Amino acid sequence: MELITVTIDNPDGLNLILGHSHFIKTVEDVFEAMVNGVAGAKFGIAFCEASDKCLVRYTGTDPELIELAQKNAYALSAGHSFIVFMKDMFPINVLNAIKAVPEVCRIFCATANPVEVIIARTEQGRGILGVIDGFASRGIETKEDMEARKGLLRAIGYKQ
Amino acid sequence: MELITVTIDNPDGLNLILGHSHFIKTVEDVFEAMVNGVAGAKFGIAFCEASDKCLVRYTGTDPELIELAQKNAYALSAGHSFIVFMKDMFPINVLNAIKAVPEVCRIFCATANPVEVIIARTEQGRGILGVIDGFASRGIETKEDMEARKGLLRAIGYKQ
Amino acid sequence: MELITVTIDNPDGLNLILGHSHFIKTVEDVFEAMVNGVAGAKFGIAFCEASDKCLVRYTGTDPELIELAQKNAYALSAGHSFIVFMKDMFPINVLNAIKAVPEVCRIFCATANPVEVIIARTEQGRGILGVIDGFASRGIETKEDMEARKGLLRAIGYKQ
Amino acid sequence: MELITVTIDNPDGLNLILGHSHFIKTVEDVFEAMVNGVAGAKFGIAFCEASDKCLVRYTGTDPELIELAQKNAYALSAGHSFIVFMKDMFPINVLNAIKAVPEVCRIFCATANPVEVIIARTEQGRGILGVIDGFASRGIETKEDMEARKGLLRAIGYKQ
Amino acid sequence: MELITVTIDNPDGLNLILGHSHFIKTVEDVFEAMVNGVAGAKFGIAFCEASDKCLVRYTGTDPELIELAQKNAYALSAGHSFIVFMKDMFPINVLNAIKAVPEVCRIFCATANPVEVIIARTEQGRGILGVIDGFASRGIETKEDMEARKGLLRAIGYKQ
Amino acid sequence: MELITVTIDNPDGLNLILGHSHFIKTVEDVFEAMVNGVAGAKFGIAFCEASDKCLVRYTGTDPELIELAQKNAYALSAGHSFIVFMKDMFPINVLNAIKAVPEVCRIFCATANPVEVIIARTEQGRGILGVIDGFASRGIETKEDMEARKGLLRAIGYKQ
Numbered sequence: 001m002e003l004i005t006v007t008i009d010n011p012d013g014l015n016l017i018l019g020h021s022h023f024i025k026t027v028e029d030v031f032e033a034m035v036n037g038v039a040g041a042k043f044g045i046a047f048c049e050a051s052d053k054c055l056v057r058y059t060g061t062d063p064e065l066i067e068l069a070q071k072n073a074y075a076l077s078a079g080h081s082f083i084v085f086m087k088d089m090f091p092i093n094v095l096n097a098i099k100a101v102p103e104v105c106r107i108f109c110a111t112a113n114p115v116e117v118i119i120a121r122t123e124q125g126r127g128i129l130g131v132i133d134g135f136a137s138r139g140i141e142t143k144e145d146m147e148a149r150k151g152l153l154r155a156i157g158y159k160q
Numbered sequence: 161m162e163l164i165t166v167t168i169d170n171p172d173g174l175n176l177i178l179g180h181s182h183f184i185k186t187v188e189d190v191f192e193a194m195v196n197g198v199a200g201a202k203f204g205i206a207f208c209e210a211s212d213k214c215l216v217r218y219t220g221t222d223p224e225l226i227e228l229a230q231k232n233a234y235a236l237s238a239g240h241s242f243i244v245f246m247k248d249m250f251p252i253n254v255l256n257a258i259k260a261v262p263e264v265c266r267i268f269c270a271t272a273n274p275v276e277v278i279i280a281r282t283e284q285g286r287g288i289l290g291v292i293d294g295f296a297s298r299g300i301e302t303k304e305d306m307e308a309r310k311g312l313l314r315a316i317g318y319k320q
Numbered sequence: 321m322e323l324i325t326v327t328i329d330n331p332d333g334l335n336l337i338l339g340h341s342h343f344i345k346t347v348e349d350v351f352e353a354m355v356n357g358v359a360g361a362k363f364g365i366a367f368c369e370a371s372d373k374c375l376v377r378y379t380g381t382d383p384e385l386i387e388l389a390q391k392n393a394y395a396l397s398a399g400h401s402f403i404v405f406m407k408d409m410f411p412i413n414v415l416n417a418i419k420a421v422p423e424v425c426r427i428f429c430a431t432a433n434p435v436e437v438i439i440a441r442t443e444q445g446r447g448i449l450g451v452i453d454g455f456a457s458r459g460i461e462t463k464e465d466m467e468a469r470k471g472l473l474r475a476i477g478y479k480q
Numbered sequence: 481m482e483l484i485t486v487t488i489d490n491p492d493g494l495n496l497i498l499g500h501s502h503f504i505k506t507v508e509d510v511f512e513a514m515v516n517g518v519a520g521a522k523f524g525i526a527f528c529e530a531s532d533k534c535l536v537r538y539t540g541t542d543p544e545l546i547e548l549a550q551k552n553a554y555a556l557s558a559g560h561s562f563i564v565f566m567k568d569m570f571p572i573n574v575l576n577a578i579k580a581v582p583e584v585c586r587i588f589c590a591t592a593n594p595v596e597v598i599i600a601r602t603e604q605g606r607g608i609l610g611v612i613d614g615f616a617s618r619g620i621e622t623k624e625d626m627e628a629r630k631g632l633l634r635a636i637g638y639k640q
Numbered sequence: 641m642e643l644i645t646v647t648i649d650n651p652d653g654l655n656l657i658l659g660h661s662h663f664i665k666t667v668e669d670v671f672e673a674m675v676n677g678v679a680g681a682k683f684g685i686a687f688c689e690a691s692d693k694c695l696v697r698y699t700g701t702d703p704e705l706i707e708l709a710q711k712n713a714y715a716l717s718a719g720h721s722f723i724v725f726m727k728d729m730f731p732i733n734v735l736n737a738i739k740a741v742p743e744v745c746r747i748f749c750a751t752a753n754p755v756e757v758i759i760a761r762t763e764q765g766r767g768i769l770g771v772i773d774g775f776a777s778r779g780i781e782t783k784e785d786m787e788a789r790k791g792l793l794r795a796i797g798y799k800q
Numbered sequence: 801m802e803l804i805t806v807t808i809d810n811p812d813g814l815n816l817i818l819g820h821s822h823f824i825k826t827v828e829d830v831f832e833a834m835v836n837g838v839a840g841a842k843f844g845i846a847f848c849e850a851s852d853k854c855l856v857r858y859t860g861t862d863p864e865l866i867e868l869a870q871k872n873a874y875a876l877s878a879g880h881s882f883i884v885f886m887k888d889m890f891p892i893n894v895l896n897a898i899k900a901v902p903e904v905c906r907i908f909c910a911t912a913n914p915v916e917v918i919i920a921r922t923e924q925g926r927g928i929l930g931v932i933d934g935f936a937s938r939g940i941e942t943k944e945d946m947e948a949r950k951g952l953l954r955a956i957g958y959k960q
Contacts, residue, residue: 001165001278005321005442020293022251022270024309025318028800035797036582036732037677050294051273055301057309059800070300079294080271091342092422092676097736099259099419100580102252102516105267107425110342111400113371118321118440118449120278120290122165127292129278130440132447133340134370134399140390141375149344149377150960157675158345159959160668160699160950161325161438180453182411182430184469185478188640195637196572196902197517210454211433215461217469219640230460239454240431252516257576259419260900262412262836265427280438280452282325287452289438310800317515319799320508320539320790348960355957356742356892357837379960412836416897420740422676470640477835479639480630480828480859481645481758485801485922500773502731502750504789505798530774531753535781537789550780559774560751571822572902579739579899582732585747587905590822591880593851598801598920598929600758600772602645607772609758612920612927613820614850614879620870621855629824629857638825641805641918660933662891662910664949665958690934691913695941697949710940719934720911739899742892745907760918760930762805767932769918 001122003129006075008083008115010068015091015112017084018131023103024049026082027057033101034084035061037094043086044069050079050125062087078119078126080105109133161282163289166235168243168275170228175251175272177244178291183263184209186242187217190264193257194244195221201254203246204229210239210285222247238279238286240265269293321442323449326395328403328435330388335411335432337404338451343423344369346402347377353421354404355381357414363406364389370399370445382407398439398446400425429453481602483609486555488563488595490548495571497564497590498597498611503583504529506562507537510584513577514564515541521574523566524549530559530605542567558599558606560585589613641762643769646715648723648755650708655731657724657750658757658771663743664689666722667697673741674724675701677734683726684709690719690765702727718759718766720745749773801922803929806875808883808915810868815891815912817884818931823903824849826882827857830904833897834884835861841894843886844869850879850925862887878919878926880905909933 010016021030026047034041044065046058056073060066065085073083084098091110098104109115113134120127141149153159170176181190186207194201204225206218216233220226225245233243244258251270258264269275273294280287301309313319330336341350346367354361364385366378376393380386385405393403404418411430418424429435433454440447461469473479490496501510506527514521524545526538536553540546545565553563564578571590578584589595593614600607621629633639650656661670666687674681684705686698696713700706705725713723724738731750738744749755753774760767781789793799810816821830826847834841844865846858856873860866865885873883884898891910898904909915913934920927941949953959 001163001276003163003321003323005440020269022255022293025252025313027309028313028319031800032798039728039730039733048297050271053301053305054295054298055305056297056299057301057306061797074297074300077297079273079292079296080269088679090679092345093679093733095342095425096420096422096740097582100256100736102256102577103270105255105270109340109400110423110425111370113399114444116321116440116442116444116447118447120165120276120292121296122276122292124274124276125292125295127276127278127290129290130447130449132399132440132442132445133342135374135445136399136441137368137376137394137397138374139376140394141373141377145373145375146377149347153345153348157701158672159348160671161323161436163323180429182415182453185412185473187469188473188479191640192638199568199570199573208457210431213461213465214455214458215465216457216459217461217466221637234457234460237457239433239452239456240429248519250519253519253573256580257902260416260576262416262897263430265415265430280325280436280450281456282436282452284434284436285452285455287436287438287450289450317541318512320511351960352958359888359890359893381957408839410839413839413893416900417742420896422737477861478832480831481643481756483643483801483803485920500749502735502773505732505793507789508793508799528777530751533781533785534775534778535785536777536779537781537786554777554780557777559753559772559776560749572825575822575905576900576902580736582736583750585735585750589820589880590903590905591850593879594924596801596920596922596924596927598927600645600756600770601776602756602772604754604756605772605775607756607758607770609770610920610927610929612879612922612925613822615854615925616879616921617848617856617874617877618854619856620874621853621857625853625855626857629827633825633828639828641803641916643803660909662895662933665892665953667949668953668959688937690911693941693945694935694938695945696937696939697941697946714937714940717937719913719932719936720909740896742896743910745895745910760805760916760932761936762916762932764914764916765932765935767916767918767930769930 001120004119006117013112014085017091017110019107020081020105021103024057026103027059029101031059033097037097038089045084046070046073047082048073078128081128161280164279166277173272174245177251177270179267180241180265181263184217186263187219189261191219197254197257198249202248205244206230206233207242208233238288241288321440324439326437333432334405337411337430338428340401340425341423344377346423347379349421351379353417354414357417358409362408365404366390366393367402368393398448401448481600484599486597493592494565495592497571499587500561500585501583504537506583507539509581511539514574517574517577518569522568525564526550526553527562528553558608561608641760644759646757653752654725655752657731659722659747660720660745661722661743664697666743667699669741671699673737674734677737678729682728685724686710686713687722688713718768721768801920804919806917813912814885817891817910819907820881820905821903824857826903827859829901831859837894837897838889842888845884846870846873847882848873878928881928
């Protein structure tokens with residue numbers, strides 16, 4: 001077994017969700033979770049089928065995002081993993097719906113940060129061990145940082 | 161710290177669910193999630209207690225599946241992990257109920273594929289880092305593959 | 321990429337929850353999940369912001385637990401990870417509420433055991449691959465162990 | 481406004497679920513919740529569209545159960561209500577999945593008892609106010625009744 | 641006890657959600673469910689406090705929708721009920737998040753149809769018994785209606 | 801069919817949850833939801849079995865609260881309804897867990913207010929149509945009321 005690092009190709013810093021599921025139905029069910037959550041959602045999904053034809057299965061509403069999802073899923077080639085890229089919406093709009101898809105196992109990350117994916121590779125196949133999501137911590141927030149954080153969440157309307 | 165790979169022993173290619181929880185109550189609660197979900201469910205569960213006696217705790221409705229779960233949990237020996245083997249039913253029937261068990265943390269995989277489990281081993285103990293679930297991707301689906309995929313899900317009754 | 325092991329500093333063997341999320345709102349939302357779940361909850365939360373200022377963000381109801389959370393989050397320095405330490409309550413009281421926080425991705429562990437966290441470190445940052453939660457298995461429970469387990473869960477009131 | 485009582489027509493005492501939703505997509509989404517939950521599920525669903533054509537919309541896997549659902553939904557004629565009849569499975573297998581369908585509002589009952597539905601009728605339309613689900617209470621259980629109840633749940637495998 | 645019918649005042653046929661909760665925190669928590677679900681959500685919420693000052697509590701992001709919610713909640717005056725009016729979004733985008741708010745009890749309806757609310761009024765107060773949501777059924781769909789329904793859901797992108 | 805009003809007997813103004821379920825397993829499952837949610841929870845549950853012996857089934861951790869639940873459930877005698885009385889804890893601590901019990905259909909109210917229950921009574925049995933939960937609205941909050949409301953939620957620690 002060997003560990004490799006795959007960097008997600010995300011030139012425009014779009015939001016993405018990376019997860020693990022268990023069935024090609026994932027493609028249609030994650031699609032439905034996206035469109036139920038956001039009217040006119042723009043996204044692309046790709047899923048690494050892990051048996052039989054072992055194809056990258058895909059769908060979505062935006063050709064560029066579909067292509068981005070395909071390319072990254074194929075670069076990962078980790079059985080039963082899936083990736084969603086989205087535009088003009090946020091992971092928080094749909095993450096609980098995706099977590100509740102009956103064949104979704106777990107979510108590795110939901111982020112617009114640079115992502116490096118740590119993959120174990122064996123003769124059998126490839127599996128995601130974890131992700132490096134953005135950057136390492138540089139310190140602990142001060143009282144001023146805290147005020148700014150709370151202020152920001154209220155300014156952009158998430159909290160009252 | 162050392163990485164090892166444990167291959168799940170699953171000679172009949174049964175469906176299994178592998179997860180991480182935090183309490184020996186997991187054994188009874190996952191049992192209940194299984195029987196609530198599927199009348200007459202045939203399954204075996206084993207859970208790696210991570211403190212005190214550190215025993216593989218188990219239950220189920222089918223002696224062979226219980227034995228399979230015990231054997232694999234013991235081969236993993238990863239504190240607070242659990243594994244469920246099932247027959248005549250599918251992970252999709254129960255996965256959301258298991259995700260909602262109040263002490264379940266996360267699900268690594270739900271699959272009938274060959275599984276290799278990547279484990280970190282230290283002097284203290286052992287922990288699951290991830291899984292290789294089936295096989296690596298061999299390409300991207302064509303329009304024909306997509307039609308076949310959609311047709312299959314409708315032929316077996318999952319979609320209309 | 322290099323693997324390192326960080327031991328959680330938890331001198332009093334308190335219960336903790338370690339997870340991965342995607343937004344600084346996590347700090348306030350996990351706070352609310354805790355206080356909704358347990359009246360008078362005593363806890364500290366810290367979250368590793370993964371972009372911009374990359375600060376350890378924190379809150380809670382108990383100064384010592386907040387400090388413990390800060391210190392451990394900073395030792396992990398894994399982007400978008402969070403840790404909660406709690407007292408006079410149990411992870412089972414709040415784990416489902418935390419899993420349902422709309423920006424929470426996954427939970428690595430919920431435990432009062434010694435925990436070693438396996439981290440991948442690259443030039444970009446740091447990410448959690450998994451945890452060693454307590455100790456490796458030492459055997460399979462006997463019928464007597466099983467009776468004792470079931471008796472215990474009933475004696476402490478979790479089952480009838 | 482006038483109150484009327486509609487008795488559910490259920491000659492074989494089948495299990496049924498009666499609820500309120502908000503969209504004709506309910507028909508397909510409840511179908512999917514049923515087939516995800518139970519492999520080979522036998523059921524019929526009918527939903528009272530409440531605007532536009534105001535038709536009883538239906539689907540299912542068993543012609544007799546579909547017809548039973550149609551007939552009862554039409555007898556109710558309460559806008560946005562739906563009813564599911566099932567065989568060889570139980571409401572407990574699918575009820576949480578149906579509660580989680582994104583357009584389902586609430587569940588009135590899930591039962592194999594005789595059901596009378598209390599309906600408010602106005603010039604505009606009809607709405608369900610509540611149900612009489614089985615029979616009124618005849619007393620409080622004794623210690624012997626309690627033992628029998630607990631024993632039954634364990635004998636049929638729901639509890640350990 | 642007397643039954644009265646209150647017609648929801650909704651001149652533009654906006655989508656609304658009507659429910660029952662148990663705490664003035666409902667106002668802020670439903671607000672957060674809305675903004676988590678839909679970026680830039682336009683809505684107004686009003687909640688009938690049922691003790692102490694018994695005021696209609698409100699919030700939102702759009703003054704007209706807030707006023708509409710206030711007016712309708714006050715017309716209902718049913719303790720612990722709440723109503724949300726929304727624009728440029730759909731109940732399906734947020735209904736599961738609202739159902740999951742920890743103090744929400746149940747949802748009466750989510751609809752853009754005309755709604756009549758059946759209320760019980762006593763000396764003590766007022767309570768919602770149910771709703772007439774749109775219109776009574778006018779028939780059972782034919783095969784052609786069914787094809788049109790399925791086609792519509794696919795044309796507007798909810799199903800594939 | 802006749803409508804009657806049953807006033808909940810709750811001399812100490814305790815918090816209660818009133819709901820509708822579909823199976824005597826409700827008694828044990830709601831018990832488990834309560835003890836999972838709150839360590840040392842004090843409560844009593846009673847459930848109106850709706851077929852067979854039609855007994856009020858009950859359990860709990862506090863004899864007085866059990867008796868209160870029994871008495872009120874029997875006064876309601878509405879098939880498949882249940883009621884929980886609790887002390888030193890709040891409905892918000894457990895309501896989502898109870899909503900997620902696989903046989904629970906809906907929650908009528910969760911409140912410490914005076915409650916009147918509107919019941920339909922027929923020859924067959926009795927069913928809950930709705931509740932009057934506290935008192936009717938007396939006005940719309942002013943800006944000062946709003947500030948006081950927000951301040952209160954922050955003073956008692958629910959919001960930051």
